[in-house]
Amino acid sequence: MNDPQLMEDDVEQELWSWGAGTDAQLGTGRLEDNNLPQLVRTPSLSSAPAISFLSCGGAHVIALTAGGGVLTWGRGNSGQLGLGDMISSLHPKPVMRLGSYFITHVSAGWSHSGFVSDEGKLYTCGDGSFGQLGHGDYQLRCFPEEVLFFSDKHVDKIACGMRHSLALVKVYGFGAGKRGQLGISKKIQTVNLPILSSNLEAAEIVGIAAGGDHSAALSAEGHLYTWGRGFKSTSDVYSPQHLPSPSSFSKVALGWNHALVLTDEGELYMLGGKHHGALSDSEMLNSMKSLPGDSREDNFQAVPALSGIKVLDIAAGAEHSVIVTEDGGVKTWGWGEHGQLGLGDTCDHTNPQTVNLNLKLESTAYDVKVYCGSGFTVAVATSNLPN
Template sequence: MEENEEGRVKEEDEEEEQEEVWSWGAGTDGQLGTGKLQDELLPQLLSLPSLSAVGSISLLACGGAHVLALTSGGKVLTWGRGTSGQLGHSEMVNSPHPKLVMSLDTYFITHASAGWNHSGFVSDAGDAFTCGDGSFGQLGHGDYSSHCSPVKVSFLDDLGVKQIACGMRHSLVLLKGDSGDEVYGFGSGKRGQLGISKKIKAISVPERIYEFEGVKVTSIIANGDQSAALSADGHLYTWGKGFGGTSSTYSPQSLATSLWFTKAAVGWNHVLLLTADGEVLMLGGNHHGVLGNPEKMSPARLLADSGEAMLEKVPGLEGNRIMDIAAGAEHSVIVTGHGVIKTWGWGEHGQLGLGNACNQTSPQEVSLGHRSQTEATAIKIYCGSGFTMAVRTPHIP
């Protein structure tokens, strides 16, 4: 009896220590996972019973109005807008509740990305799968068809895909090459977002970006008509639609700065950058206050050529070490070393989580509900175009 009692207590403790998943902002397509088709102005704690059998969340990928969730067991759950087949459920309908992607059940999925209306997945064997809207070739299957179940990108067979990044109507993949990491692009290229050094309407087969020869790329990022990559030595490369009103760039350009960046979050008109010292800087425009109040910000580091976008510190974060960053279409989110979430920018759908639909020009604190101040937690944040999600887990010493 004592052993049973101890076991029951242990189970209860483990239950109490389970992760929490929160969402807020635009929700009319079911992308918040609450089961309701409405916007939420404050963070909502989700009930995800389907996770109990497949493990904890290891990654969320948020798109135009849909979400992909990877679990520690290599499974995939999706929810939200599915009218282009981007949920991978073999049908083109929305889903307000998380559902397993059954066609990927025999694979161990390690990476995923959500675009505007398409999705990409990578398995531990290095295979890439895509589904959803393919009308710009962004699925990489050599045609312009859409698919409602994930289809393997045959062009990339045996090449060892590491990551995939989905933008508005284009996709990037990161491979491990012999001389360095290889990056490929496919889909819409009107704004230069494919990085293939020429203006092209669209391509439906992955094409290599040769500027990365000899560069060790650690991550690729895509959003809107923008593309970016981070290298192992902390350099940021950007291409596609220009930031801050600058012209489009058709091949990757390295940001001229001595700073070492560990993470980049790309919006439609701006980029957030996290340095190795836990400082956040921003590159790009200020529409809807997405980058703070430009009248109160003093110019900091500039790109090499005059007239290019300005790199500046985010105001109001002095004295904080930043642990994570995320960017929606035109809003920004950060997590401090004390586990505090702060948001600013476009707030029309409640994506700032502040209880209103107002824009904010400086970081504002978001509350995820009561937790003991002595209880250490880790928070990861993710942004869709007009919504935000957070995963809070107990800190394991």
């Protein structure tokens, strides 16, 4: 074996990162961009339970372990790492303040972070200047602090965007709201306490996502709702709108100008975002397959280069896209200035390109999950070793 990271319960796991790294967000111990995937090798990861979920923000990362623990690294100038200071961390470090809780969900925003415990408690830290921490003020916090508004409710998930947050109870929004991203039916600059989003009362929401200035939710029936800044038009939407589609969606990922949505059958569709090729190049745009049923500008379109390819996982950075295909391959396209596409260059690519992860796992049977920050990408490969 070539020094893979061995986790407990016979799980073998590797974490790879690439792209913007000058704020330590790659976890490699170096303050530099990387154009190719780098294997993250640190004692804190090797000694921790396997990573079960990960979230990337503007320039920091939160890793949730199978044991309910939390590790953070990257930019910490606003206290978003939850480590009690405003210092960036070159390597993953455990968030000791959450050590007595079993954390079940995490989210990294531009400069703030959210953590949900198995008891349904929500904790936030980092930049609060837009009210995005939900504590009723606009203060910065260096340690995760419970959002007392939800003390008598059970929070299931948290989604942190650029300057706003969503909490899944029903769906509550807090933070910046001038583009409609809070979903409260009116234009408002900031909200520092959670407010119930409108138009979702009848839907059983199971997933939420927060991007730059927009938000999304998925229902148990696979319906997609979006609100905030429009993906193609300049119009803002102030309350959640159901986007009609004959397909049932299982996952949504939001960038700054585009969204990826994945169907139950593994088909990938996109909303908006031609900039930097995040959607597709102009020559291919006219030939893109669109889902029927919606005449609005924000309609679903498929990427022709992925026709017939089953997609298992999706992630969206600020202006780049990453997917995992059925054979375990990773493909990227879009903005590439910082090497976030992992292709060995800093060019924009308008068509999906295959990334060579050079995995060192012993097993040939493994799962890959992908995650995007603003200008960087992380992939976690996991396999079950034979007993």
